[in-house]
Amino acid sequence: MKVLKEKVITDGVVLSDQILKVDSFLNHQIDPLLMKQIGEEFAERFKHGGVTKILTLESSGIAPSVMTGLCLDVPVVFARKRKSLTLQNKLLTASVYSFTKQEESKIAVSSEHLSASDVVLVIDDFLANGQAARGLIHIVEQAGAKLAGIGIVIEKSFQEGASPLREKGIKVESLVRIKSLKDGKIEFVKEANV
Amino acid sequence: MKVLKEKVITDGVVLSDQILKVDSFLNHQIDPLLMKQIGEEFAERFKHGGVTKILTLESSGIAPSVMTGLCLDVPVVFARKRKSLTLQNKLLTASVYSFTKQEESKIAVSSEHLSASDVVLVIDDFLANGQAARGLIHIVEQAGAKLAGIGIVIEKSFQEGASPLREKGIKVESLVRIKSLKDGKIEFVKEANV
Numbered sequence: 001m002k003v004l005k006e007k008v009i010t011d012g013v014v015l016s017d018q019i020l021k022v023d024s025f026l027n028h029q030i031d032p033l034l035m036k037q038i039g040e041e042f043a044e045r046f047k048h049g050g051v052t053k054i055l056t057l058e059s060s061g062i063a064p065s066v067m068t069g070l071c072l073d074v075p076v077v078f079a080r081k082r083k084s085l086t087l088q089n090k091l092l093t094a095s096v097y098s099f100t101k102q103e104e105s106k107i108a109v110s111s112e113h114l115s116a117s118d119v120v121l122v123i124d125d126f127l128a129n130g131q132a133a134r135g136l137i138h139i140v141e142q143a144g145a146k147l148a149g150i151g152i153v154i155e156k157s158f159q160e161g162a163s164p165l166r167e168k169g170i171k172v173e174s175l176v177r178i179k180s181l182k183d184g185k186i187e188f189v190k191e192a193n194v
Numbered sequence: 195m196k197v198l199k200e201k202v203i204t205d206g207v208v209l210s211d212q213i214l215k216v217d218s219f220l221n222h223q224i225d226p227l228l229m230k231q232i233g234e235e236f237a238e239r240f241k242h243g244g245v246t247k248i249l250t251l252e253s254s255g256i257a258p259s260v261m262t263g264l265c266l267d268v269p270v271v272f273a274r275k276r277k278s279l280t281l282q283n284k285l286l287t288a289s290v291y292s293f294t295k296q297e298e299s300k301i302a303v304s305s306e307h308l309s310a311s312d313v314v315l316v317i318d319d320f321l322a323n324g325q326a327a328r329g330l331i332h333i334v335e336q337a338g339a340k341l342a343g344i345g346i347v348i349e350k351s352f353q354e355g356a357s358p359l360r361e362k363g364i365k366v367e368s369l370v371r372i373k374s375l376k377d378g379k380i381e382f383v384k385e386a387n388v
Contacts, residue, residue: 029307030256030270032263058253059272062224066257069226076224078253113223 001041001175005188007034008154008176014184018128018159019100026125026153027060038175039067042123042151045173046072049148051121053077053114055140057096057107057132060125064153068123077114079107079136092142094135099128107132109139116144127152127174130161137170149173156181157189195235195369199382201228202348202370208378212322212353213294220319220347221254232369233261236317236345239367240266243342245315247271247308249334251290251301251326254319258347262317271308273301273330286336288329293322301326303333310338321346321368324355331364343367350375351383 013021025031042064054076056065062078069076079094082105090111097104114120120143122136133150140147149171155162157177165172177189207215219225236258248270250259256272263270273288276299284305291298308314314337316330327344334341343365349356351371359366371383 023304024307025269028271028274028304030260030263030272032260032270033267035260036264059256059274062253062256063260063270066224066226066229066260069224070230073227075219076226076257077222078224080222080253110217110222113218 001038003037004034004153005176007031008178008186012186014181014186017181018156020154020156020178020181020186022154026063030063032063035063035067038064038153039069039071041175042068042121042173043071046121046148046151046171049121049171050119051148053118053145054121054123055079055109055114055136056123057081057136061123064125064151065123068121068151072121074121075113077109079109079139081105081107092139094138096131096135097129098131107135107139109143111143114139114143114145118143118145119148120145121148121151123151123153125153126156127154127161127172128156128159130159130165133161133165137165151175154178195232197228197231198347199370201225202372202380206380208375208380211375212350214348214350214372214375214380216348220257224257226257229257229261232258232347233263233265235369236262236315236367237265240315240342240345240365243315243365244313245342247312247339248315248317249273249303249308249330250317251275251330255317258319258345259317262315262345266315268315269307271303273303273333275299275301286333288332288336290325290329291323292325301329301333303337305337308333308337308339312337312339313342314339315342315345317345319347320350321348321355321366322350322353324353324359327355327359331359345369348372 155174346368349368
């Protein structure tokens with residue numbers, strides 16, 4: 001996705017070989033117009049998937065998911081990282097280890113909002129080690145729902161998250177794919193259509 | 195806002211005299227079309243405010259804020275409830291007590307994304323005791339920015355949050371205002387324009 005790639009180049013900050021900071025348009029400050037374009041792109045890539053629901057993870061997955069949900073005309077459910085007093089019903093849960101935060105957390109979705117009749121598009125901001133994606137897929141499985149695929153804003157292809165998912169036959173659509181962050185430089189995976 | 199009021203009536207669940215659960219369209223599952231309508235309504239109410247930035251709080255404030263930011267053509271910044279490894283720069287912080295979660299938390303915004311030249315519209319999902327709103331205003335003040343006003347999706351008018359803000363001369367625009375949740379019933383504040 002050209003406009004996103006350009007944004008990553010101009011506004012992304014390489015913090016280390018592993019970490020790309022995109023706090024100025026995705027993870028802390030959000031660019032609403034870019035989110036709309038991202039939503040349109042995900043909707044285009046998954047429009048034939050029969051999607052009935054989008055599942056994401058708070059907080060950075062919410063903006064791109066809501067824009068995608070608007071285009072596909074389906075609700076968005078965001079998994080919570082901590083229980084809240086108003087989230088009382090039966091929960092579908094998974095454990096997710098965050099390498100960025102260096103901690104394990106439990107993510108939860110109320111079973112009220114995900115059922116066996118759903119076809120679920122999982123969306124997240126980053127795909128790195130695949131922990132969050134696997135957690136979300138585990139929740140989809142617990143609900144007995146069907147997985148339409150995974151939409152990722154930025155894939156760090158040099159980490160091991162994406163390949164095992166694609167090898168399982170899961171449709172993983174990443175809007176930009178980063179090959180390397182070595183020496184403070186952002187190198188993208190070369191793709192025919194970008 | 196008529197469509198929102200109807201949604202609160204059909205989908206809101208009164209958990210106690212104090213707590214209204216709107217997990218099916220705002221706090222856990224999100225209705226993207228309703229969020230778009232909410233964004234349009236906030237944009238209409240604040241279009242003459244010279245807004246340059248929207249400030250909200252993760253996670254439930256993000257969806258209505260991004261839709262408002264799209265209409266007003268301004269970026270959205272969401273305050274984080276916990277530090278993340280990629281949020282390293284100078285932080286503007288405030289303490290917020292959540293009566294729902296019964297805990298005090300620190301909220302933080304990077305000073306990179308809020309400056310003295312900004313005119314800030316604060317948006318949040320609920321206004322009850324006003325803790326979150328006051329925390330966000332405190333962050334706006336620390337940045338030396340100007341406050342355009344506060345946009346609230348659901349105001350619980352029987353709690354003491356809104357009045358002191360309005361008495362200070364702050365423009366508080368709540369899309370629905372709830373007078374009481376007693377006896378499991380949702381009673382709205384009667385308003386000329388609703």
